[in-house]
Structure formats: C-alpha cells, structure tokens
Amino acid sequence: MKIFLDNLGCDKNRVDGEKLLARLIASGFEQAFTAAEADLVIVNTCGFIQPAKEESIETILDHASHTKVAVTGCLSERYLDTLQKELTEAVVVAGLSDKEATYKTLIDTLSPQQPTLPAPPSLTRALTGPVHSAPLKISEGCDNRCSYCAIPLIRGSFVPRSEQDILSEARLLRKKGVQELLVVGQDITAYGKRKGLPALLRKLTRLSPAFHWIRLMYCHPLGVTDELIEVMTSESRILPYLDLPLQHYTDKLLKRMNRHYTGKEAAALIRKLRKRVPSIALRTTLLLGFPGETETDFRNLYSFVKDTEFDRLGVFAFSPEEETQAFGFKNRVASSTVKKRMDRLMELQNDILYRQNLAKVGSIQEVLIDGAEGDVWIGRTRHDAPEVDCRVVVRNCKLVPGRFYKLKITDADTYDLFVHGYSHSIVPGGLFVTS
Structure with missing residues (x-):
C-alpha cells in the first residue's frame, strides 16, 4: 500500500507527520510522493485558528472523494471524539499526543495482518519536502x-x-x-x-x-x-x-x-x-x-x-x-x-x-535553488524561509536543486527577485559562484 502524507500548517506539524510516515514505511508500507498515486492519504491537520480548521476539513473531503483518507494532527487531537463520530469519510481519525496509539490504530485498520514494530528512535523521519x-x-x-x-x-x-x-x-x-x-x-x-x-x-x-x-x-x-x-x-x-x-x-x-x-x-x-x-x-x-x-x-x-x-x-x-x-x-x-x-x-x-x-537589483546574492517551475528555477536568499518568504526566479540557466549559487539580481518586484543568465564555477563545499 502506498501512503501520501499531506502536511497542513506549520513545520512542527510536518516533523510529527514525517516520523509517523517513517514508522509506517518500516512496517512495510510505501511512500507515495503525490496523492494521485496513493492508496491512502494521511491528512496531517492544523487546528490553530478557524481558517486552518476549515482548510483541514476541505482537504480531508477533497482527498476522500478520490481515495482512502486517514486523519491526524492538531485538529483531530483537539476535537478527537467529535471527528471520530462525524467524519465518516475517513477510515481513521487519530490524535497526536499518543503517537504509539496512532501508529497501532493505522496498522490495525489498514493492514491487520501486518505486525506492529517496536517504536524506532524518535529521530527517524521520512522527508516529504525538498531533501536539501x-x-x-x-x-x-x-x-x-x-x-x-x-x-x-x-x-x-x-x-x-x-x-x-x-x-x-x-x-x-x-x-x-x-x-x-x-x-x-x-x-x-x-x-x-x-x-x-x-x-x-x-x-x-x-x-x-x-x-x-x-x-x-x-x-x-x-x-x-x-x-x-x-x-x-x-x-x-x-x-x-x-x-x-x-x-x-x-x-x-x-x-x-x-x-x-x-x-x-x-x-x-x-x-x-x-x-x-x-x-x-x-x-x-x-x-x-x-x-x-x-x-x-x-x-x-x-x-x-x-x-x-x-x-x-x-x-x-x-x-x-x-x-x-x-x-x-x-x-x-x-x-x-x-x-x-x-x-x-x-x-x-x-x-x-x-x-x-x-535596492537589491545589481547586487550579488547567495541563493539556494529549491527546484524548477516550468522553464525557470526557483530559489531563495538567506533572508527567505521556505514557503512563507520571497523567491528568486532564475531564467536561462542550468542549475541543480539543493545547490548554492552566487547570483546577480537583474530585476525585482514585490515578492520576487529575478536573475537572467549567468556563468558559474564550482568552489569547495559544493558552493556554486557566478563570475
């Protein structure tokens, strides 16, 4: 069975989900990297404020219209009894405070013949984002x-x-x-x-x-x-x-x-x-x-x-x-x-x-390349955290995701810096530097 983990909310929630996923993989399940290829989607919910709750429910129902869904995370922890009674679209609704119980519930529901394994070290994770x-x-x-x-x-x-x-x-x-x-x-x-x-x-x-x-x-x-x-x-x-x-x-x-x-x-x-x-x-x-x-x-x-x-x-x-x-x-x-x-x-x-x-146009910035979107590369400067901050959009270059480059900024708008063309050399440690 292939499992896709859909993380909602903060990075802290993502860490919890990745540890649960790692344990399921160790028990014989396979990680799916898109919901479309999954036999089961685990929705790792957020319950911080009302819009986050609404997004969690909408995401659960959307996935449930295509495949089996299990629910964990902050929303299910806070409203566990209610969701277990009312969220009939999910095959499992589990909290997060008792991680051992959540794991066993998933195993018992999804694959009763599968033996449960002892808890691995808490540091074991299956990364769901860019590996860099x-x-x-x-x-x-x-x-x-x-x-x-x-x-x-x-x-x-x-x-x-x-x-x-x-x-x-x-x-x-x-x-x-x-x-x-x-x-x-x-x-x-x-x-x-x-x-x-x-x-x-x-x-x-x-x-x-x-x-x-x-x-x-x-x-x-x-x-x-x-x-x-x-x-x-x-x-x-x-x-x-x-x-x-x-x-x-x-x-x-x-x-x-x-x-x-x-x-x-x-x-x-x-x-x-x-x-x-x-x-x-x-x-x-x-x-x-x-x-x-x-x-x-x-x-x-x-x-x-x-x-x-x-x-x-x-x-x-x-x-x-x-x-x-x-x-x-x-x-x-x-x-x-x-x-x-x-x-x-x-x-x-x-x-x-x-x-x-x-003010950054014309400056040289150290940029971490996250990946490609169509025919452009998307990266971030040291002043930008993943997903919540600005981006660097790079055109007409051959780059490598997970690598650092020194790039000259050629244009800018409110949320993006732009780079058009470059030449580079490799320096020790895998850092790429434009000339």
Missing part, C-alpha cells in the same frame, strides 16, 4: 499561555528534547542531504532558558559534515538574549534571519494577549538586533482584530510598521478559540473592519518590500 531543506524540532508545547492561543491546549506544556536526541537527528538529516536546517518549536527561545539555545546552536554549527545554513524560527521576543545575538554574529552558519512574532504594538492589547512586553520594548529589541547584526532580516507576524482593538490602536501599529520597515511580515485575524482566555473577551471587532485593516497593513508592507527588493 528540513525543519528540526527541538521542543514540544508552550508555557507562554498567550490569551488567544490554543496551542497549549493541543500540544501541552513546554517539554524540551534532549540535546543528544537533537544532535543525533541533525546528523541523520545532514546525511540525507539536508543543507538548510530550520530550528523550530512553539518557542525555541525557551530551550534551556537563557543559555540553552545558544549552546545548542554552537554544537549544531560544529557537526561534520556541516549544514550550510541554520535558520531560527518561532522566537519569542523575551527570549532573544544577548547570548543568542552573539551566536548570530559569531557563527557564520547561523543565518542573519530571525522569525520574531510581535503580534501588536499597543501596550493594552499586548497585556491582554499575555505577551509580557510593551511596544517600546519590542522596538528597542529591533534596534538592538539591527545594530548588533547589521545584515539581519527580521520577519514578524501581527494579530489584527483582537478584542478591544480601536482605530487608534491600529494607527499606532501602522505607524510602527511604517517606521520599522520589517523585511518580512505576515498578518492574521483574531480567531476566538474555545477554552482560551480571549474566547470570552468582549468588544470584538467586526470582520469587515479587520479585513480592511489587514489590507491596509499589507499594502504598506508590500510597498516596503518592493523598495527593499528594488
């Missing part, structure tokens, strides 16, 4: 308890993985061909508190063979310490890139969100980062329409974004999630107002991004 770029999850759960967030209800309290386990999985990923390592978790800065993450990152940079890029994702502002900044400045393999979700700028909203910092403190952190790491790219996420958000609050946030000029920015609308503290908050903002604010903020950010991209 992969996330490495260093922890599970979260203790921040932001008032709007359902993640602790789904994933539980913060639990760090052992350093030995993390390094062992990193070595295996590198042997599989991974060149770009994305360090992920619900809050990676909580790892080992002040000194734990910097120490872990130094050890990751010293693995042999080495990763070329190590990218830091999901960093809580309060956890960005001087020690972490020092690692970013002293270790060349740690990219000058930080995913720093700020959520808002207005103090009263940050307080109600349980973020534990002020707008001025967030601005001061950004100034420090840009002073200490001049080449840094800062990505942030902002939450609009939180209960009580006024037009004045939005204007203050708008001015903050305009003055700060984030390198990468995403926005999402408040979603009232059952059992979270904010679910009962009054003074909700009309959805039409939230949409207008989101549109205005993204229009501003697009103007900022367009100017930033135009």
Whole structure:
C-alpha cells in the first residue's frame, strides 16, 4: 500500500507527520510522493485558528472523494471524539499526543495482518519536502499561555528534547542531504532558558559534515538574549534571519494577549538586533482584530510598521478559540473592519518590500535553488524561509536543486527577485559562484 502524507500548517506539524510516515514505511508500507498515486492519504491537520480548521476539513473531503483518507494532527487531537463520530469519510481519525496509539490504530485498520514494530528512535523521519531543506524540532508545547492561543491546549506544556536526541537527528538529516536546517518549536527561545539555545546552536554549527545554513524560527521576543545575538554574529552558519512574532504594538492589547512586553520594548529589541547584526532580516507576524482593538490602536501599529520597515511580515485575524482566555473577551471587532485593516497593513508592507527588493537589483546574492517551475528555477536568499518568504526566479540557466549559487539580481518586484543568465564555477563545499 502506498501512503501520501499531506502536511497542513506549520513545520512542527510536518516533523510529527514525517516520523509517523517513517514508522509506517518500516512496517512495510510505501511512500507515495503525490496523492494521485496513493492508496491512502494521511491528512496531517492544523487546528490553530478557524481558517486552518476549515482548510483541514476541505482537504480531508477533497482527498476522500478520490481515495482512502486517514486523519491526524492538531485538529483531530483537539476535537478527537467529535471527528471520530462525524467524519465518516475517513477510515481513521487519530490524535497526536499518543503517537504509539496512532501508529497501532493505522496498522490495525489498514493492514491487520501486518505486525506492529517496536517504536524506532524518535529521530527517524521520512522527508516529504525538498531533501536539501528540513525543519528540526527541538521542543514540544508552550508555557507562554498567550490569551488567544490554543496551542497549549493541543500540544501541552513546554517539554524540551534532549540535546543528544537533537544532535543525533541533525546528523541523520545532514546525511540525507539536508543543507538548510530550520530550528523550530512553539518557542525555541525557551530551550534551556537563557543559555540553552545558544549552546545548542554552537554544537549544531560544529557537526561534520556541516549544514550550510541554520535558520531560527518561532522566537519569542523575551527570549532573544544577548547570548543568542552573539551566536548570530559569531557563527557564520547561523543565518542573519530571525522569525520574531510581535503580534501588536499597543501596550493594552499586548497585556491582554499575555505577551509580557510593551511596544517600546519590542522596538528597542529591533534596534538592538539591527545594530548588533547589521545584515539581519527580521520577519514578524501581527494579530489584527483582537478584542478591544480601536482605530487608534491600529494607527499606532501602522505607524510602527511604517517606521520599522520589517523585511518580512505576515498578518492574521483574531480567531476566538474555545477554552482560551480571549474566547470570552468582549468588544470584538467586526470582520469587515479587520479585513480592511489587514489590507491596509499589507499594502504598506508590500510597498516596503518592493523598495527593499528594488535596492537589491545589481547586487550579488547567495541563493539556494529549491527546484524548477516550468522553464525557470526557483530559489531563495538567506533572508527567505521556505514557503512563507520571497523567491528568486532564475531564467536561462542550468542549475541543480539543493545547490548554492552566487547570483546577480537583474530585476525585482514585490515578492520576487529575478536573475537572467549567468556563468558559474564550482568552489569547495559544493558552493556554486557566478563570475
């Protein structure tokens, strides 16, 4: 039986799905790389906010119209009893907290004659994305308890993985061909508190063979310490890139969100980062329409974004999630107002991004090639994480996926940089450089 894993949501969810898939492969199943060739599709769902829930259900029903479907992930973990009763289109609906039970349920349902195998080491994974770029999850759960967030209800309290386990999985990923390592978790800065993450990152940079890029994702502002900044400045393999979700700028909203910092403190952190790491790219996420958000609050946030000029920015609308503290908050903002604010903020950010991209025309950028789309190659600079950031579109070249090139940017638009033609030479370590 061929199994296709359809991962929805974040990289952390992807890691869980890849570990489940690896175990099924070890039990005699075969990995399918498209849904069309699969006998079974496992939909690894997201349940963070309402749009993610809706996407998960739509994806399940779409796959179920063509083949057998099994469901796991955050949505099924949170609403397990309800989905097991009502989602009759799925042959299996399983949670994620008890991974052993999920595995056995799949085996018993799909292939009762197949013996279940002992659990392999937690580091075993079947990669579902490009083999040159992969996330490495260093922890599970979260203790921040932001008032709007359902993640602790789904994933539980913060639990760090052992350093030995993390390094062992990193070595295996590198042997599989991974060149770009994305360090992920619900809050990676909580790892080992002040000194734990910097120490872990130094050890990751010293693995042999080495990763070329190590990218830091999901960093809580309060956890960005001087020690972490020092690692970013002293270790060349740690990219000058930080995913720093700020959520808002207005103090009263940050307080109600349980973020534990002020707008001025967030601005001061950004100034420090840009002073200490001049080449840094800062990505942030902002939450609009939180209960009580006024037009004045939005204007203050708008001015903050305009003055700060984030390198990468995403926005999402408040979603009232059952059992979270904010679910009962009054003074909700009309959805039409939230949409207008989101549109205005993204229009501003697009103007900022367009100017930033135009400034790169004529520059030489190190680019990781992800693959081909039609007759062009698609890659990313060190300032761009997979799937969520900008791209480099390369024409009239013969390139190799998973390789790094030095490329001259010849044109730009809001989300893409463009390269037209090149000549190259190979340098030690597999790095390709244009002449």
